[in-house]
Structures are given as C-alpha cells and as structure tokens.
Amino acid sequence: MKAGAIGLKGYFNDRQVLEMSDKLACLSFLREVIGKQVFNRELLTISAELCFPADFPAFDGHFPGQPVLPAVIQLVVVRMLAGDLLQMPLTTVKTGSMKFKGMIMPTERISIKVVLKKIDSHWQADFALSKLESDVASGNILFKKRQD
Structure with missing residues (x-):
C-alpha cells in the first residue's frame, strides 16, 4: 500500500469527524502514547513525541496484515495536546484543510507540533506530524472550550 497525500474531507464529512473525535477523546489509553511534551504558553505552542505500541487498540482491523494508525486518532491527539496547552477541555468546531502524506506504523517515533491562535471565542490549531524528517500529516x- 502506497501512501499518498489525502484529505479527510473525501472520506468523512465534518460532522462525522467531530463525532468520532468526541467519542475517542475520552479514551484514557491515548495518554500512554504521548511522551515528552514541551509547552510554550506565551507562544501558544506544544511539541511532543509519540509512539504507538503494536498492541495499541486503534491498529485492530486497520488494516489486517499492515496496521496503520487511523487519521482520526491523529486528530484526537491534536485536540488533547491543544487542551493540555490551554489547560481546558476542548471540543472540535470545524476541520480545516488537512493532508495525510504518510502512514504511521506500530512503534514508529512520531514528532508532533501544535500552534494555537485565538480567533474570537475559538482556538485554531495548526498541526504537523513528522517522522525521520518526513512529513506525515498537517492541517x-x-x-472551542467544551461546556460540560
């Protein structure tokens, strides 16, 4: 299977992405894959190292014989890190342009950087995931702040 530049828009509509990320954000096991985090609250940036073990539940059935981390899991990690930086729970309002240029396989070391920008009562998160100097995903x- 060859990785090409794809966007989620062709596969899921905004509502489906929002629903999936809301359901998955509560999964505490996602915290276990996030390694060292570097915050800069003044510049509104956060960087982290990720490593998804071979037995990570999201690899089950995606795809048999060649496990690949689903894109929606990558988006949930972006939201978790943005919430950590802002020190508040967040919910997704809208997905913007996104490119998924590579696949994340079990045990690969991934770097992620998220830069936030305040827009009215919302926060825009620009993100980039990479491995070995190669872009994996960006968008x-x-x-917005989640109201419980």
Whole structure:
C-alpha cells in the first residue's frame, strides 16, 4: 500500500469527524502514547513525541496484515495536546484543510507540533506530524472550550 497525500474531507464529512473525535477523546489509553511534551504558553505552542505500541487498540482491523494508525486518532491527539496547552477541555468546531502524506506504523517515533491562535471565542490549531524528517500529516482544526 502506497501512501499518498489525502484529505479527510473525501472520506468523512465534518460532522462525522467531530463525532468520532468526541467519542475517542475520552479514551484514557491515548495518554500512554504521548511522551515528552514541551509547552510554550506565551507562544501558544506544544511539541511532543509519540509512539504507538503494536498492541495499541486503534491498529485492530486497520488494516489486517499492515496496521496503520487511523487519521482520526491523529486528530484526537491534536485536540488533547491543544487542551493540555490551554489547560481546558476542548471540543472540535470545524476541520480545516488537512493532508495525510504518510502512514504511521506500530512503534514508529512520531514528532508532533501544535500552534494555537485565538480567533474570537475559538482556538485554531495548526498541526504537523513528522517522522525521520518526513512529513506525515498537517492541517488545522478549530476548537472551542467544551461546556460540560
């Protein structure tokens, strides 16, 4: 299977992405894959190292014989890190342009950087995931504070 530049828009509509990311954000096991985090609250940036073990539940059935981390899991990690930086729970308002240029396989070391920008009562997160100097995914997502 060859990785090409794809966007989620062709596969899921905004509502489906929002619903999936809301359901998955509560999964505490996602915290276990996030390694060292570097915050800069003044510049509104956060960087982290990720490593998804071979037995990570999201690899089950995606795809048999060649496990690949689903894109929606990558988006949930972006939201979790943005929430950590802002020190508040977030919900997804809208997905912007996104490119998924590579696949994330089990045990690969991934670097992620998220840069936030305040837009009215929302937060835009520009994100980039990379491995070994190669871009894996990038894009932007609009968040707002989650009202419980």
